[in-house]
Amino acid sequence: MTINNIWVFAQGANGVATTGTLELLTKARSLSSKVTAFVGGDASGFAASLGEHGATKVYATGDLAGKLPGVALSTAMKVIIDGGDSPDVIMFPQNYEGRDTMARLSVKLNRTVLTNNIDLADSTDGVVATTPVFGGNILVATAFSGPGPHLVSFRPKSFVAESASGGAPEIVAVAVPELGTQGGARVVATHAEQTTGPKLDEAAIVVSGGRGLGEAANYSLIEDLAKLLKGAPGASRAIVDAGWVPYSYQVGQTGKVVKPSVYIAAGISGATQHMVGMKGSKSIIAINKDKEAPIFGIADLGIVGDVHKVLPKLIEALKARS
């Protein structure tokens, strides 16, 4: 099929379009001349940026007033689709709001979903999405076989955001209809964790710790090293599940995807779930006492040793230089 009309589930934070949104728009405009950004919120601060990255039209719902995005946005989308603007493809980011909205919409439209993808193509097989499995060692290409709209979500950093010379998009206000019983959930308060230094998914250097640190108190070694390198501290799922650090530190399939210049994995064996989130790093340094650890299979520099000995010496050496 030929894609003539693509929607991108677009998000902003603090009046700026998220990088993930701009990545999806960049890909969308390579597949279709008609690209619509659907914003669940107020788009006035960043509509121009959406246009520069390829959106020709912006649907914006305005503030959701505590409604959870999944049910509110899927209901609003369904109204537009039933009204005649039915896209061939809707691209979602693989995150909380994107996933919830796509799932609700799939039931409303009776359409399948393809999640966790890294690429999309318009080919003789139809609309084909590519997803990595088994830690990214195998790529599976899946074609949508039924009618559109095709619902497909993408992992962060699947595409590189590039601005084009797109003009100001047409902005269309969208009302969120009455949600009834399904809209029974409300956000009553929001809590943001205090962070200093660069964001985990944007830092040039990421230092992550895992179970090999032995106990929660030793995570300070990771924080000290990250600070000295002006990087961000990260974590494996194991120590997040164990409660040593908050979920926002997690790198992997169910956490953040990072692609820094250097990724330092300390006391992390390299479970598939972790490797998916960091194997795109330009360089990888691993420290682990088990020389059979899978992480050494993808590390550019592997140190078979005790993190409790290597990290303090490394920190001392770096301090001595500064």
Next chain:
Amino acid sequence: MNIIVCVKQIPDPASPGALDASTHALKREGKLILDESDAYGVEMALQLVATAGGGEVNIISMAPNGETSGMRTALAMGAAKGLLVSDPALAGSDALTTAKVLAASVTKLGGADLIITGTESSDGYTGTVPEQIAEVLGLPSVTFAKKVKIEGSVLKVDRQSESGYDEVECTLPAVISVTAGVVEPRYPSFKGIMDAKKKPLDVVTASDLAVTPTGWAAAGQKIVNVTQAEARKAGEVIEDDGEAFGKIVAFLENLKLI
């Protein structure tokens, strides 16, 4: 307080996964175990029912080959009964069909005050089923719950967000998905394991639930190609002789990062 927990029985994650050569689907042969990420939901349900002072926890699952060993684990933890939907016609079902089957299973059990799922399975991780179940049942939902309590008829959830967490209040009945680590799942006791063997566990087909299986042919998706990704090569691996930190310093210097 009656709670239904949706669980998935998956191949042991410790053994390497493989794709079937003809269908390209994930192989799910042999013994299946309770997905570890569902043990949190079972534990959460048991605790909420205990706090409410009455009611029961029931387990539903869908599996192609009548496999119940993972569900028995949940019954051994303390769940009252189980309903398994097992039908060869369901092999190859997409997440939407799975959600329709699980929603019909909830209805077959007479509904519940709360339906709990994991956030995503450890083997397929599509991650849309919880929200799809809620939509099929016409219920509100709160995904990625990391703390849950019930006050009267109001569900209070701390929901994970990109930057921290949101406090969410929700009417019941509702569907929630719970994150790993939300509670510490109990180990089944010996008595629990023995009792679980006698607990009711019904096995039904898709037609018993009046759900039309889509199967391979009509799942709305078709795998067209499977390729090997470009592999990342291993670099230098050295044993720490007490001076290996110097190698890291040199590596970072070489990249002009320090």
